[in-house]
Amino acid sequence: MKLRMQLREIIFGTHTRAGRAFDMALIWLILLSVTVVCFDSVQSYHDRHGDLLLQLEWCFTIIFTIEYLLRIYCSRRPARYMTSFFGVVDLLAIIPTYLSLFALNTQFLIVIRALRLIRVFRVLQLAQFMGEAYSLRQAINSSRHKITVFLLGVLITTIVAGSIMYIIEGASSGFTSIPRGIYWAIVTITTVGYGDISPQTPLGQLISSILMICGYGILAVPTGIVSAQLAQGQNMLLTGRSTGENCILCLSQGHDEDARFCKICGRVL
Numbered sequence: 001m002k003l004r005m006q007l008r009e010i011i012f013g014t015h016t017r018a019g020r021a022f023d024m025a026l027i028w029l030i031l032l033s034v035t036v037v038c039f040d041s042v043q044s045y046h047d048r049h050g051d052l053l054l055q056l057e058w059c060f061t062i063i064f065t066i067e068y069l070l071r072i073y074c075s076r077r078p079a080r081y082m083t084s085f086f087g088v089v090d091l092l093a094i095i096p097t098y099l100s101l102f103a104l105n106t107q108f109l110i111v112i113r114a115l116r117l118i119r120v121f122r123v124l125q126l127a128q129f130m131g132e133a134y135s136l137r138q139a140i141n142s143s144r145h146k147i148t149v150f151l152l153g154v155l156i157t158t159i160v161a162g163s164i165m166y167i168i169e170g171a172s173s174g175f176t177s178i179p180r181g182i183y184w185a186i187v188t189i190t191t192v193g194y195g196d197i198s199p200q201t202p203l204g205q206l207i208s209s210i211l212m213i214c215g216y217g218i219l220a221v222p223t224g225i226v227s228a229q230l231a232q233g234q235n236m237l238l239t240g241r242s243t244g245e246n247c248i249l250c251l252s253q254g255h256d257e258d259a260r261f262c263k264i265c266g267r268v269l
Contacts, residue, residue, distance in 0.1 A: 008074040033060040061097040139229035158185040173200045191215045
């Protein structure tokens with residue numbers, strides 16, 4: 001029982017030197033493992049160092065397997081850990097290597113291990129910044145209706161533009177179908193410009209020019225919407241703290257005059 005408590009302190013805790021050292025070592029192992037997979041996907045490296053990279057991958061997999069089993073062993077509620085987000089990610093990080101024994105190329109799925117780097121927020125104690133992340137999320141959430149309407153307008157524009165270009169240019173210019181035209185409109189309006197399809201007629205080039213110019217403005221609209229919501233949140237932070245009416249964290253309104261805590265998120269008003 002004492003050993004189990006000590007392991008739990010090291011594996012799940014970050015306030016001790018041993019716990020922080022364990023988590024930092026785990027993060028480096030994850031980075032090295034993902035690097036090995038990336039190199040193995042390059043054909044020249046695979047041909048010259050394939051055996052070494054495979055051996056390294058199995059070493060990482062065995063280490064992560066032992067770590068996963070230890071987490072289950074020392075967890076207070078093993079089932080809760082196994083079904084949690086990190087528990088599922090930890091399991092997915094080791095399964096592909098074992099699957100590669102039965103199916104080819106599944107070992108490349110272990111890049112899922114990169115998700116485990118989310119632990120760095122806990123290891124480096126970055127939770128103090130989560131309040132700002134929550135404010136950003138709330139700003140995006142408050143803007144969702146405006147952004148949805150905006151995206152719907154962009155979608156309609158691309159459908160109309162793609163259909164018109166299909167009629168004007170035709171298959172000789174690469175616009176073999178309306179979906180192909182819509183693809184071109186999306187690439188053009190987002191100013192990506194792959195160049196695999198391009199209009200050849202003067203009228204088509206005119207429409208293309210208009211879409212490209214509009215694209216610069218279209219890209220700025222979502223940013224402006226979210227920025228306005230963030231500014232509103234900051235304004236509440238400066239002016240709404242003492243009124244008790246608006247929460248500066250979740251932006252909820254309608255609190256009682258004598259309310260001291262937000263009725264939605266519980267933050268001090």
